[in-house]
Amino acid sequence: MLTLAALVTxxxxxxxxxxxxxxxxxxxxxxxAALREFPVDQVARGRxxxxxxxxxxxxxxxxxxxxxxxxxxxxxGARLVExxxxxxxxxxxxxxxxxxxxxxxxxDLLTLPFAAWRQAVLTRYGLSTHxxxxxxxxxxxxxxxxxxxxxxxxxxxxxVTRLAPRWWWAFGAAGAAGLVVLLSFVLPVLVEPVFNRFTxxxxxxxxxxxxxxxxxxxxxxxxxxxxxxxxxxxAVNAYVSGLGPTRRVVVYDTLLREATPAEVTSxxxxxxxxxxxxxxxxxxxxxxxxxxxVVVALYLLGSWGPLTRLAGVDSxxxxxxxxxxxxxxxxxxxxxxxxxxxxxxxVEARADAHALxxxxxxxxxxxxxxRLAGVNLADPDPPRWEYLWSASHPSxxxxxxxxxxxxxxxxx
Ligand SMILES: [Zn+2]
Numbered sequence: 001m002l003t004l005a006a007l008v009t010x011x012x013x014x015x016x017x018x019x020x021x022x023x024x025x026x027x028x029x030x031x032x033a034a035l036r037e038f039p040v041d042q043v044a045r046g047r048x049x050x051x052x053x054x055x056x057x058x059x060x061x062x063x064x065x066x067x068x069x070x071x072x073x074x075x076x077g078a079r080l081v082e083x084x085x086x087x088x089x090x091x092x093x094x095x096x097x098x099x100x101x102x103x104x105x106x107x108d109l110l111t112l113p114f115a116a117w118r119q120a121v122l123t124r125y126g127l128s129t130h131x132x133x134x135x136x137x138x139x140x141x142x143x144x145x146x147x148x149x150x151x152x153x154x155x156x157x158x159x160v161t162r163l164a165p166r167w168w169w170a171f172g173a174a175g176a177a178g179l180v181v182l183l184s185f186v187l188p189v190l191v192e193p194v195f196n197r198f199t200x201x202x203x204x205x206x207x208x209x210x211x212x213x214x215x216x217x218x219x220x221x222x223x224x225x226x227x228x229x230x231x232x233x234x235a236v237n238a239y240v241s242g243l244g245p246t247r248r249v250v251v252y253d254t255l256l257r258e259a260t261p262a263e264v265t266s267x268x269x270x271x272x273x274x275x276x277x278x279x280x281x282x283x284x285x286x287x288x289x290x291x292x293x294v295v296v297a298l299y300l301l302g303s304w305g306p307l308t309r310l311a312g313v314d315s316x317x318x319x320x321x322x323x324x325x326x327x328x329x330x331x332x333x334x335x336x337x338x339x340x341x342x343x344x345x346x347v348e349a350r351a352d353a354h355a356l357x358x359x360x361x362x363x364x365x366x367x368x369x370x371r372l373a374g375v376n377l378a379d380p381d382p383p384r385w386e387y388l389w390s391a392s393h394p395s396x397x398x399x400x401x402x403x404x405x406x407x408x409x410x411x412x
Pocket of ligand 1: 271274
């Protein structure tokens with residue numbers, strides 16, 4: 001209990017210190033003015049597209065929750081784990097790894113129709129370019145990657161619960177935190193290449209300009225990488241990932257095709273903001289603290305008799321209780337989603353402010369936001385409830401309004 005309190009306090013302190021609570025101004029009047037400048041049919045099409053995605057997205061959420069609760073709060077999950085271990089003489093490793101993966105697979109397979117729904121909508125609106133075969137290959141790849149990472153985590157976790165039946169929560173918390181940090185380092189070099197090919201941006205004026213900007217900004221960037229996203233999507237994007245030696249700035253090839261060089265510069269300036277403020281490192285750190293807190297909370301909740309009785313298990317530390325763990329983690333994830341989204345929006349607004357200050361070019365920044373919304377079929381001013389629930393970035397009109405406020409401030 002004390003450990004959980006300490007971890008939660010550490011999380012809150014990290015949040016208070018590291019989240020940029022002050023948000024650069026983006027007056028609503030500017031937002032509405034920006035919205036009026038959008039072609040009416042473009043806004044209508046964006047809203048239609050988002051509405052078409054909604055039933056699948058929320059259906060998957062709801063079904064995922066129901067399945068998790070069914071496997072966790074009834075003996076069904078325990079039975080599934082037993083079943084997976086049976087061909088191997090009920091060996092604990094088979095139960096831990098195969099049983100755990102079976103629980104996850106059941107949830108994945110049941111929500112598969114919703115994933116297909118999403119792909120059908122993306123295809124209908126012309127955003128997806130890789131067809132059903134490409135989609136299936138990507139899906140199988142992501143199952144394979146999750147299975148490998150999941151098997152390692154399951155084996156590690158249940159080895160610890162066996163070796164240290166009284167102290168597993170302490171080792172488990174440390175292990176979960178360590179895994180989050182490790183994944184931050186290795187995902188960009190081991191997992192991202194499974195889905196995309198990355199090539200250094202070709203020599204030329206744009207690359208020279210970007211590297212010069214990074215140097216001016218004091219951010220060490222070895223390279224700007226281009227991802228071949230066009231084989232899957234028409235959407236444009238860029239991101240930073242990795243830590244230390246694996247840190248990289250990645251732009252989609254679709255962005256280079258769609259946007260002007262000045263707009264690409266604006267996007268990369270935003271990504272440099274993330275690098276400068278160490279957003280990936282801070283995100284990894286809070287993720288590690290959060291993972292540790294989750295393990296301790298699972299231990300405390302899992303010692304609660306009524307829950308283990310519902311799941312038909314003796315202890316939350318046994319492989320048969322994996323369904324219960326998934327149910328608790330799923331509920332916690334749903335509760336945490338709006339908080340994570342709110343923090344993410346503030347971090348993104350700070351990166352936007354950095355891009356504006358670094359380029360000193362709010363007009364291009366605004367043009368880029370308009371283009372992003374157009375190509376990605378965004379709703380420039382999405383419904384408030386959806387924004388609060390899930391938006392990881394400020395809305396398009398917010399970002400444009402921030403650029404206008406910056407321009408006014410700079411013009412003074
Ligand atoms: Zn960003």
